[in-house]
Amino acid sequence: DAGVTQSPTHLIKTRGQQVTLRCSPKSGHDTVSWYQQALGQGPQFIFQYYEEEERQRGNFPDRFSGHQFPNYSSELNVNALLLGDSALYLCASSLDSGQGPHEQYFGPGTRLTVT
């Protein structure tokens, strides 16, 4: 039973560039959430996708956008990268079995460095 997978593992980008991170949820899961974890901090919620739509969003600018595909996999896109976007980006998946709460399973993360 495959867990949550993310690609790439590491990424180095230059300020102003755009980046796309990918996530495949745990088998049987239909909901994907994205988190940003800066060094020495806890993860911060970016947004959640369910049924190919953004369902909840945290306090992140519009430069952060996402997409969910019919197979439930998801992408996180960040435009106009800033140095402060350097962080570990975590994907978490869950099964929407109706009214919450739902247990989230995390992937290994993508380490993004912006220079």
Add this chain to the structure above:
Amino acid sequence: AQSVSQHNHHVILSEAASLELGCNYSYGGTVNLFWYVQYPGQHLQLLLKYFSGDPLVKGIKGFEAEFIKSKFSFNLRKPSVQWSDTAEYFCAVTPYLTDKLIFGTGTRLQVFP
């Protein structure tokens, strides 16, 4: 704004010592509570969770946590730690009927043999 505070940033213990990590949250409504653990080189894993019912919850590897609603706290405990418990521990909450996990800043636990 909703927030989670973990007062212990770095804890150092010897094997067999008892552990208690503090967690307090600020949110006026119903919450769901979680402790996650991140072992060195591994991804975040769920240690235990509280949704409702008995406020004393037991998790994996001998950990337990107690929800005290009047104190807005959800402290993590283990009677006797092992070297393999060396990890970063995160307390998190989700406001009722949302999946938006709000994490604390984490506590780094080092256990020496």
